[in-house]
Amino acid sequence: MDFNPYRIEPVRRNSRRCIGHDYCEPCIYMITATERPGRPALAFVNASAVMERTTIGEAVYQEIVGIHAFHPQIVVYALVVMPDHIHIVMHVKERLPKPLGQVLNGFFGACSRHWQRLAALPAVQPLFKPFNDRILWHKGQLSAMIRYVKDNPRRFIVKLKNPELFRRFNHLQVGDREFAAYGNIFLLRDFDRQQVVVHRADSPQTRSEHAVQWMRCAASGGVLVSPFISPDEREIYKQALAAGGRFVVIRNEGFSDRFKPMGHEFELCASGRLLLIAPWPEKGAAKVTRQEALQMNDLAAFLTTYQGPLILKQS
Numbered sequence: 001m002d003f004n005p006y007r008i009e010p011v012r013r014n015s016r017r018c019i020g021h022d023y024c025e026p027c028i029y030m031i032t033a034t035e036r037p038g039r040p041a042l043a044f045v046n047a048s049a050v051m052e053r054t055t056i057g058e059a060v061y062q063e064i065v066g067i068h069a070f071h072p073q074i075v076v077y078a079l080v081v082m083p084d085h086i087h088i089v090m091h092v093k094e095r096l097p098k099p100l101g102q103v104l105n106g107f108f109g110a111c112s113r114h115w116q117r118l119a120a121l122p123a124v125q126p127l128f129k130p131f132n133d134r135i136l137w138h139k140g141q142l143s144a145m146i147r148y149v150k151d152n153p154r155r156f157i158v159k160l161k162n163p164e165l166f167r168r169f170n171h172l173q174v175g176d177r178e179f180a181a182y183g184n185i186f187l188l189r190d191f192d193r194q195q196v197v198v199h200r201a202d203s204p205q206t207r208s209e210h211a212v213q214w215m216r217c218a219a220s221g222g223v224l225v226s227p228f229i230s231p232d233e234r235e236i237y238k239q240a241l242a243a244g245g246r247f248v249v250i251r252n253e254g255f256s257d258r259f260k261p262m263g264h265e266f267e268l269c270a271s272g273r274l275l276l277i278a279p280w281p282e283k284g285a286a287k288v289t290r291q292e293a294l295q296m297n298d299l300a301a302f303l304t305t306y307q308g309p310l311i312l313k314q315s
Helices: 055-065 100-119 141-150 152-161 185-189 204-219 231-242 263-270 290-305
Strands: 027-034 043-045 051-053 074-081 085-092 132-135 168-174 177-183 193-195 223-226 246-250 274-278 310-313
Touching: 027 100, 027 141, 043 152, 051 055, 051 152, 055 074, 055 085, 055 100, 074 141, 085 141, 141 152, 152 263, 168 185, 177 185, 177 263, 185 246, 185 274, 185 310, 193 204, 193 290, 204 223, 204 231, 223 231, 223 290, 231 246, 246 290, 263 274
Parallel strands: 193 223, 223 246, 246 274
Antiparallel strands: 027 085, 027 132, 043 051, 074 085, 168 177, 168 310, 177 274
16 A cells, blocks of 8 residues: 655644544534544545546445444535545434444554555554544534535545645744744735724825725735734734725734634635734734734734745644
């Protein structure tokens, strides 16, 4: 079996579980499992830019399809086999006799035995790392979860064709400052970069004049730079997005190992229209304080006018 050539994303952390959640109770989950290093590709992109499953990938697919036969309490709503990972949207419709992780041990064990057989290994070795689960808390999220899983092949092919637009930099040095970044770094080189910031003291006329200026920048291919925190700034972002604008967005949190741009941010990355910058790479999601908002606006002003070199350290 050949080494998987598609491992283009950072190694993910170990599995994540929701503390206090009863994994026997009925619930809908998105299960994600990534292959261990050195394992064979589960799928590949063919000459027609279509994702095709390999022999081991087909075996894994059939095991997913067969989960319901072994565990009738579980219904699979959507699944996808990617080159180095799988996604499964499953509904636990009745209480399980044991926690979901223990139930899925049989599935992952069967996948490992398929690999042992196909690779003629002397003993069973795990094919996947411990899985990660995401719990669906609201019914309205199900269709979005299924769309995400089904859209994985297209997203993968887009990223494969445009890797420079989906690059992660844990260390981006801009002058004497260092940040984490994700996306099209060349947006910081555009000659027309304008900061979007709406102050409370701005008069209606000033706000109107600035809005016209920013929309003109967006429509003409310029770059808007901002954390887009206030409602007025978010409205500018929304209008500029529809006008085809390009953006450098200051985030209040860093990029976790599992970070992937979602929804419209993925499409913006695919078209080279987005760079995300995190001034506090190690910080997790949290409400933005006033002091942090001021610092983020100061950073936007700095990035708008900076003309020096960019030092990139990819990792």
